[in-house]
Each structure stands twice: as structure tokens, then as C-alpha cells.
Amino acid sequence: APVKVKKICCIGAGYVGGPTCAVIALKCPQIQVTIVDLNQARIDAWNSPDFDLPIYEPGLVDVVKASRGRNLFFSTDVDKAIQEAELIFVSVNTPTKKTGVGAGFGADLHYVESATRRIAAVAQNSKIVVEKSTVPCRTAESMRTILEANCKPGCRFDILSNPEFLAEGTAIQDLFSPDRVLIGSLQTQEGKDACGALASVYANWVPNGRILTVGLWSSELSKLAANAMLAQRISSINALSAICEATGANIDEVSHAVGYDSRVGSKFLRASVGFGGSCFQKDILNLVYLSESLHLPEVAAYWRQVVELNEYQKSRFSKTVVDTLFNTITGKHITVLGFAFKADTGDTRESPAISLIRDFLAERAYVTIYDPKVDAEQIWQDLAEANPNLPLELIKKQVTLAPSALEACKNKEAVVIATEWKEFKEIDWQVVYDNMTKPAFVFDGRLILDAEKLRKIGFRVKVIGRGSQ
Numbered sequence: 001a002p003v004k005v006k007k008i009c010c011i012g013a014g015y016v017g018g019p020t021c022a023v024i025a026l027k028c029p030q031i032q033v034t035i036v037d038l039n040q041a042r043i044d045a046w047n048s049p050d051f052d053l054p055i056y057e058p059g060l061v062d063v064v065k066a067s068r069g070r071n072l073f074f075s076t077d078v079d080k081a082i083q084e085a086e087l088i089f090v091s092v093n094t095p096t097k098k099t100g101v102g103a104g105f106g107a108d109l110h111y112v113e114s115a116t117r118r119i120a121a122v123a124q125n126s127k128i129v130v131e132k133s134t135v136p137c138r139t140a141e142s143m144r145t146i147l148e149a150n151c152k153p154g155c156r157f158d159i160l161s162n163p164e165f166l167a168e169g170t171a172i173q174d175l176f177s178p179d180r181v182l183i184g185s186l187q188t189q190e191g192k193d194a195c196g197a198l199a200s201v202y203a204n205w206v207p208n209g210r211i212l213t214v215g216l217w218s219s220e221l222s223k224l225a226a227n228a229m230l231a232q233r234i235s236s237i238n239a240l241s242a243i244c245e246a247t248g249a250n251i252d253e254v255s256h257a258v259g260y261d262s263r264v265g266s267k268f269l270r271a272s273v274g275f276g277g278s279c280f281q282k283d284i285l286n287l288v289y290l291s292e293s294l295h296l297p298e299v300a301a302y303w304r305q306v307v308e309l310n311e312y313q314k315s316r317f318s319k320t321v322v323d324t325l326f327n328t329i330t331g332k333h334i335t336v337l338g339f340a341f342k343a344d345t346g347d348t349r350e351s352p353a354i355s356l357i358r359d360f361l362a363e364r365a366y367v368t369i370y371d372p373k374v375d376a377e378q379i380w381q382d383l384a385e386a387n388p389n390l391p392l393e394l395i396k397k398q399v400t401l402a403p404s405a406l407e408a409c410k411n412k413e414a415v416v417i418a419t420e421w422k423e424f425k426e427i428d429w430q431v432v433y434d435n436m437t438k439p440a441f442v443f444d445g446r447l448i449l450d451a452e453k454l455r456k457i458g459f460r461v462k463v464i465g466r467g468s469q
């Protein structure tokens with residue numbers, strides 16, 4: 001029969017593990033949840049007296065406030081938390097490999113592996129180990145092999161796959177009322193019991209009909225598939241946006257009309273400067289790598305094109321900026337509004353803003369950046385990584401960080417919207433215009449501005465997916 005879960009350990013206090021397990025603690029006051037991480041600074045931030053948490057996510061602070069110190073704990077004592085828990089989430093990072101076999105495609109699983117080995121080394125009784133990080137198919141199988149080869153007599157490990165579908169910026173909302181919770185297990189009695197134990201945790205707030213139980217590999221593949229299909233929608237609409245720009249059709253009208261078809265659906269069809277975030281590209285590249293290793297080159301090529309189109313969309317947009325500014329931006333001053341990969345997050349992983357700014361720097365333009373949530377240190381780190389041939393001192397000569405959107409736009413020739421922050425819609429664009437060099441240009445990479453209104457003020461405006469007027 002399923003064990004009753006009284007203590008949960010979550011290994012990895014990042015964007016996935018932190019919010020997910022904080023919500024479990026909130027919804028299950030009878031369960032003690034300990035989130036552990038090797039990174040002392042991160043744990044200190046989670047524990048900070050004034051709730052200055054390491055990640056920005058709307059609503060997260062309230063969730064942590066409600067439970068921290070009651071049944072929610074953050075710690076660097078990984079071993080103790082493992083030993084005490086009946087159920088362990090593995091939510092460590094799984095970045096794309098940078099070197100070696102599968103570099104640029106395959107997932108770097110060494111964080112998953114070392115967390116798994118730690119569990120095997122210190123566990124003194126049986127555990128349910130839940131793979132939460134997005135991982136390539138069959139990772140659960142590798143975890144099982146490692147655990148079984150290293151466990152002490154009398155310990156058994158049941159492995160579950162329980163991928164997280166939350167989106168950043170809406171994580172708390174997504175966790176409170178998920179479209180579905182997916183749990184994959186071996187179809188043995190033990191596997192089903194472990195699945196039941198985890199399902200009963202979620203049953204504290206998720207309706208039964210939304211808790212789906214499937215085989216381990218289906219669960220792992222479903223996560224990759226969901227992200228690949230979401231990204232594919234964006235690449236599809238972005239491919240159409242290029243046709244719109246060339247023909248004078250309007251991508252907003254096209255996606256509205258297409259989205260009305262209930263078989264297609266209206267969500268997630270907003271054209272943009274390109275998708276970013278830690279998941280889409282990584283998961284598609286995982287799928288490409290998997291397809292290739294299964295000798296399915298046509299399948300690999302199909303999914304690879306989703307990423308290639310995204311790269312194309314980003315460089316197409318920087319080229320529009322250069323072309324429009326009379327074919328040269330050398331020495332010109334460009335403001336980039338937004339640096340996060342989407343609104344309502346401070347996360348910059350794979351943000352399209354990084355590619356745009358790299359292109360602008362390559363053209364030797366001066367760039368001023370403003371983002372309401374990304375801190376300066378993160379921006380410098382991302383720009384240094386994206387421009388390995390430019391020393392940081394040189395980058396800092398070309399790039400300025402501004403304290404507000406209005407300040408960022410002063411005396412500049414062009415403003416580029418890279419993230420759809422709500423505050424950019426609410427800027428007083430007349431004031432922006434009055435303070436800019438003329439002719440003043442606005443490039444809307446997120447379709448958030450009223451182009452007609454801006455043109456009336458005097459701006460020259462380019463919007464993704466609209467022909468020039």
C-alpha cells in the first residue's frame with residue numbers, strides 16, 4: 001500500500017524546486033517540506049528575514065511567508081533532509097551540455113547524477129525519488145540503476161517522473177490550479193504504490209481528474225513534447241509574421257482569426273522577437289538529440305527547424321533595426337526596454353534581448369538597457385557570456401544601464417521593446433518623444449504598443465508582423 005508522506009525533501013532551490021515545494025508546504029500543512037541546495041547564498045536568500053527571495057515570481061513571497069518556519073524550511077544540510085524524508089524531489093538544473101558528446105544538444109545530467117548518488121549514499125531507509133527537473137527520456141531508468149547499485153540492505157528506491165509544467169511569471173497561479181499533474185511510474189505494484197503516495201500529496205488541492213498517471217517514459221516524453229509543441233506554435237506564428245511584413249498583412253489579425261478555430265486554440269499565438277527561457281530551446285534540442293540517437297533524422301530535422309526559425313526571428317529583428325536606421329547603427333544610441341525573457345520574471349536565460357544587444361554591439365552601436373526586475377550584475381554576466389571576444393571593460397563602454405524607462409530613452413535615436421513588461425505600455429510616450437533625437441524610432445518586438453498613437457506623436461514605428469506604412 002502507498003506510504004503516507006510526512007516529510008518531503010526537495011534537492012535544488014531554483015525556479016522549479018523553490019516555488020513548487022513552497023506551494024506543497026502551503027497546501028499540505030501536515031507535511032514538513034525541506035528545500036535544500038548546495039548554494040549557500042541562495043539558501044540564505046530564501047531564509048532572508050525581509051523575504052528578499054533569490055527569484056522574483058508574483059505571489060511567491062506570500063506563499064513563503066505563510067509557511068516558512070512552520071512546515072517549510074530551507075537548508076544546505078542536504079544529507080539530513082534526505083535521511084528524514086519519505087519522498088525526495090530532484091529539482092536540480094539540467095543545462096544543455098557545453099562540451100563533449102552531444103555538446104550543444106544533449107542535457108548535462110551531472111547535477112542529476114550527483115544528487116542521485118548522494119541520495120544512495122546517505123539514505124538509511126526506503127525512499128520515493130521523484131524526478132522533477134526536465135530531463136531526457138530514460139533518465140529515470142539511469143537514476144534507478146544508480147540507486148539500486150548503491151543502496152544499503154533493506155532500502156528500496158521507487159523512482160517517479162513528475163515533470164513540472166509551470167511557466168515563470170505565473171508560477172504560483174499555475175501551481176495553485178494546474179491544467180494537469182503528470183506522474184509517471186513503473187507499472188509494477190511498487191511503482192503504482194509510489195505513484196499513489198505522490199498523488200495523495202497533490203490531492204490536497206488538485207482535483208482528481210487532473211492528476212494523470214502514466215508510464216515512466218511517457219511521462220518523461222510528455223514534458224519534452226509539451227514544450228516542443230508550445231515552442232513550435234511560436235515559431236509557426238513568427239514564420240507567418242515574416243510573411244506579414246513582406247505583404248502588408250497584420251499578424252495580430254491572422255493569429256486572432258486562426259486562434260478562433262477551436263482545434264487550434266487562441267492561446268500562445270503571440271508573434272514576438274523570439275522565444276526565450278530556460279526550457280523551450282533546451283527541451284527541443286533534447287528531442288533533436290534523442291531523435292538522432294534513435295536514428296530518426298527526419299524527426300530530428302523537423303524539431304530542429306523550430307529552434308532555427310527562432311534564431312532567424314531574432315536576427316531578422318536586429319536586421320530590421322539596422323535597415324530602418326538608414327543601414328547603419330554604428331555610433332548610434334539605442335535603448336533596449338526589457339532584458340528578461342518574458343514579463344513578470346527576473347530570469348534572463350536565453351532571453352532574446354541578449355541576442356539583440358549582441359548584434360547591436362557587433363555593429364558598434366551604443367546601447368542603454370532598462371529592465372524593472374533584472375539586476376545589473378546579471379546583465380553584465382549575460383553580456384560577457386554572449387560576447388566572448390569583447391572584454392567586459394569594452395562592453396561597459398558601449399552599454400549603459402538606466403534606472404527607469406524614461407531615463408533610458410533620453411537623447412536616443414531608437415527604442416526597442418524586447419520584453420512585454422506592462423509598464424512599457426503605460427509610459428508617457430509624448431515625454432519620451434520630446435526627449436529623443438529626431439527622427440525618433442520605436443521598434444516593437446512584443447506587439448504591446450499602439451503604433452497609430454505613436455505615429456501621431458511623431459515616432460517612426462516598426463512592429464513585428466506588420467508591413468511598413
Ligand code: UDX
Pocket residue numbers: 164165166167168169227230234267268269270271272273274275276277278279280341342343
Ligand atoms: C515554458 C512552458 O510554458 C511551461 O509549461 C514549462 O514548464 C516551462 O517552459 P516559460 O519558459 O517559463 O514556460 O514561459 P512561457 O510563458 O512558456 O514563455 C516562453 C517564451 O515564449 C518567452 O520568451 C515568451 O515571451 C515567448 N512567447 C510565449 C511568445 O513569444 N509568444 C507567445 O504567444 C507565448
Ligand code: UDX
Pocket residue numbers: none
Ligand atoms: C481541412 C480543415 O480541417 C478544414 O477546416 C478546411 O476547411 C479544409 O481542410 P479536411 O481536409 O476536410 O478539412 O479534413 P480534416 O478533418 O482537417 O482532416 C484532414 C486530414 O488530417 C485527414 O486525412 C485526417 O485523417 C487527418 N488528421 C486529422 C489526422 O491524421 N489526425 C488528426 O488529429 C486530425
Ligand code: ADP
Pocket residue numbers: 011012013014015016017036037038039042078091092093094111112114115133278
Ligand atoms: P531550475 O530552473 O531547473 O529550477 P535552477 O538553476 O534555478 O534550475 O536551480 C537548480 C538548483 O539546483 C541550483 O540552485 C543548484 O545550486 C542546485 N543544485 C544542483 N546540484 C545540486 C546538488 N547535487 N545538491 C543540491 N543542490 C543542487
